[in-house]
Amino acid sequence: MKQFFSVKDISSISQAVKSALDYKQNPYKDENLGKHKTIGLIFLNPSLRTRMSTQKAALNLGMDILVMNMTSDGWALETKDGVAMTGNTAEHIREAAAVMGEYCEVLGLRSFPKLKEAEEDYSEEFFSKFAAYCGKPIISLESATLHPLQSFTDLITIIESFDYQYNDLNKQYFPFTKKPKVVLTWAPHTKALPQAVPNSFAEWMCQAQAEGLVDFVIAHPEGYALKTEFTIGANITTNQEEALKNADFVYVKNWSSYEDYGKITCTDNSWMITSDKLKGTNNAKVMHCLPVRRDVVIASEVLDSKQSIVIQQAGNRVWAAQAVLKQILTKE
Amino acid sequence: MKQFFSVKDISSISQAVKSALDYKQNPYKDENLGKHKTIGLIFLNPSLRTRMSTQKAALNLGMDILVMNMTSDGWALETKDGVAMTGNTAEHIREAAAVMGEYCEVLGLRSFPKLKEAEEDYSEEFFSKFAAYCGKPIISLESATLHPLQSFTDLITIIESFDYQYNDLNKQYFPFTKKPKVVLTWAPHTKALPQAVPNSFAEWMCQAQAEGLVDFVIAHPEGYALKTEFTIGANITTNQEEALKNADFVYVKNWSSYEDYGKITCTDNSWMITSDKLKGTNNAKVMHCLPVRRDVVIASEVLDSKQSIVIQQAGNRVWAAQAVLKQILTKE
Amino acid sequence: MKQFFSVKDISSISQAVKSALDYKQNPYKDENLGKHKTIGLIFLNPSLRTRMSTQKAALNLGMDILVMNMTSDGWALETKDGVAMTGNTAEHIREAAAVMGEYCEVLGLRSFPKLKEAEEDYSEEFFSKFAAYCGKPIISLESATLHPLQSFTDLITIIESFDYQYNDLNKQYFPFTKKPKVVLTWAPHTKALPQAVPNSFAEWMCQAQAEGLVDFVIAHPEGYALKTEFTIGANITTNQEEALKNADFVYVKNWSSYEDYGKITCTDNSWMITSDKLKGTNNAKVMHCLPVRRDVVIASEVLDSKQSIVIQQAGNRVWAAQAVLKQILTKE
Structure with missing residues (x-):
């Protein structure tokens, strides 16, 4: 390389x-x-x-x-x-x-x-x-x-946290029972942040989806679509609740608008990830690249729960x- | 540990x-x-x-x-x-x-x-x-x-600079002829400094005194008492001259008031350590954690004399x- | 040492x-x-x-x-x-x-x-x-x-870029056919810079000249003479064109005035080194200690040409x- x-x-x-x-x-x-x-x-x-x-x-x-x-x-x-x-x-x-x-x-x-x-x-x-x-x-x-080192880490963390097996012959991981549903959801923030982490995570998950490793969904408010070259094959919605249903992994991240470039066009705090929001998931693991603003992006109750794997993720x-x-x- | x-x-x-x-x-x-x-x-x-x-x-x-x-x-x-x-x-x-x-x-x-x-x-x-x-x-x-690494260093420096012996049986140092008199004295400064170094030095010297290694005295102006939990057993006085008499080690340090928290309540420059002040001591070694403001905390004549062991102390x-x-x- | x-x-x-x-x-x-x-x-x-x-x-x-x-x-x-x-x-x-x-x-x-x-x-x-x-x-x-590490590097770079041989008996380099002409020329800059690099380069080149390794010339505008102790034996001129004639190495550097200390007394951009200026040289190698402001000190066309050895120089x-x-x- x-x-x-x-x-x-x-x-x-x-x-x-x-x-x-x-x-x-x-x-x-x-x-x-x-x-x-x-x-x-x-x-x-x-x-x-x-x-x-x-x-x-x-x-x-x-x-x-x-x-x-x-x-x-x-x-x-x-x-x-x-x-x-x-x-x-x-x-x-x-x-x-x-x-x-x-x-x-x-x-x-x-x-x-x-x-x-x-x-x-x-x-x-x-x-x-x-x-x-x-x-x-x-x-x-x-x-x-x-931010490819982050996204590579994210994939590692998903693979080790779900029921995957490695096939030594074709040198591929495969989900042993079913593919996990991985949801990238936008969340609020007080500052305008880059799109690097979500772009990159989307790019890696789209590749993982193409190889049969995951089902990938992106949820964000109107006006927060990522540049399309990074999201090919992703299922994209503005309905966060719908997206979170039966999710196995919820990747939470704020980003500033790409369309209205670099701007904060949504300040809807209801996009923050809380315990309530996770109820419709498949006891989803919660991920974030860190640093994360508590009770702005993700509720403390979630970060301090066993569903959060953000520290394991950072360790990877x-x-x-x-x-x-x-x-x-x-x-x- | x-x-x-x-x-x-x-x-x-x-x-x-x-x-x-x-x-x-x-x-x-x-x-x-x-x-x-x-x-x-x-x-x-x-x-x-x-x-x-x-x-x-x-x-x-x-x-x-x-x-x-x-x-x-x-x-x-x-x-x-x-x-x-x-x-x-x-x-x-x-x-x-x-x-x-x-x-x-x-x-x-x-x-x-x-x-x-x-x-x-x-x-x-x-x-x-x-x-x-x-x-x-x-x-x-x-x-x-x-600041425990500093205070540990200070104890090391006192032990190696005085007539101590190490008893291999009980794994204890002991003063061979007499215990040194160690004096911590407040000194002036232009800025409000933490109490971390004097608290910590006091804590270590009180422990050393309890183990029969030193006699420990603290001298400071009115209003500069350290929090009592760190000075148990210390002989505390507001008379610097009295404290310095027959001292073997003079540990000089400014700190801001604990009582009137974080304030400079004394600007009496006569607390600065000079050669004159050391005349009543037992040819005392002078210590400071550094950095030290010359001719504010300690006179240059003292720092440049053989009585100063501040560099040896820092090396330790x-x-x-x-x-x-x-x-x-x-x-x- | x-x-x-x-x-x-x-x-x-x-x-x-x-x-x-x-x-x-x-x-x-x-x-x-x-x-x-x-x-x-x-x-x-x-x-x-x-x-x-x-x-x-x-x-x-x-x-x-x-x-x-x-x-x-x-x-x-x-x-x-x-x-x-x-x-x-x-x-x-x-x-x-x-x-x-x-x-x-x-x-x-x-x-x-x-x-x-x-x-x-x-x-x-x-x-x-x-x-x-x-x-x-x-x-x-x-x-x-x-800046002696820089000047030592500069000498290394000149020796390895010209036809020198090393005599194992007297442990001296010597120029195999002819001595190179090394020219230090002042160049414009937007900020007042130290004289450390030109002083030091001059000092090393004067020593190299004394040992028969180079011919050394300094060119600068009126008012930019370096302190004489560093330039003993150097041929000094305010005519840049004359200096550059048949040069084998052109060392470009801005400095602020020593006479009118620390001031910028010349803003004549015609002192910038361009391809045109190098035409009278012996296909000279161009050197600079870096960082260099492009198209202020040296034209990009020169820095991007094969005559520039600034990266090799920095590597050394x-x-x-x-x-x-x-x-x-x-x-x-």
């Missing part, structure tokens, strides 16, 4: 999940694989889970780690070509990426969208230019429109990152 | 000091003890000595380290339960602590008091909730009311942290 | 370059040399290349690393003696440096000039006091007036740092 930006960079999601769960059983089985290999983790935005879990994964593989917090430890980068750099940006991404590529065998990059212009954010200019100029394999630690970030790093280090 | 928050978490202060001084002689004797163990160092406030010495101690034991600076690299955490998180806090301590617990075998946490309400700070809500939710052994890197932070980590790793 | 602050701290620039290029061929040949040795990297200012390359070099030698970002993770340091610290500085450099010396076998320090008073900056008070008080070997990661930072660390660790 030369790039981990989207589900499309994974040749087999089943094998990737298997590799991650193998690491969960035996974290140090490849502890020399990354010896004399350096990963550079470049943060243009805050990070807790991604920062810690990716470092932990790299350490489990014996890699060296360089962390660069561009905002506090560095300076602003320019991405536009053909403009004289007379403003606030001190370095062009062409040089910054190429230099970091000189110091590292693998790079991880986190850069949030500006949420001003859809076209600008969805061009993924920053990530794609960085990838092009650094000249090394690169892992998204969340880009403007996708390590194994997702480790499986991705392995594929990069072994050039699979 | 499952928690290092206070002197009460140490079963034997003598054995702890012995363990630390053994590491000072031979830093790498347990260099594989922490292999495949990760410590997460979580800073909600600035740190120099604690940051560097705890990392060094962990490296000496072969541990992996994850550092998380919440302010610059992360976001604000909520501690209150039952409130809708519509404000500035982006994540609840319940999730943040639990997630960090997923990534680490040991956690270290630094969080200063707000110095607004004594009850709030002295509830140690942040530390105790973090400890409860992370599910892993946790080390205080300075909490609202205590490594061995204190290493001894604590060992107890946690070996579940002593 | 006990200090790496200037070219004067290197006993032989040829042997130093040879050592660095040996590491470039075989980065891990001394991977146990730094075992149980800790380097502390202390940043008072932002850093990308220096931060990452020095860490990488230390890792290649098996060292432990402690990073301290004073601004975000710590507090302001006082350098003046004999003043009561009643202001914004929380710790004196005497204590801070000595304490860091307790935790580390080697220290690296980055501290920019204030660009207010030449005398203050050129006294190098911060670096020299830190070096004196820390009691350990210290490496400049860029000081107020010099690792080997320069590694060669310096080796000399310190082996006490050569």
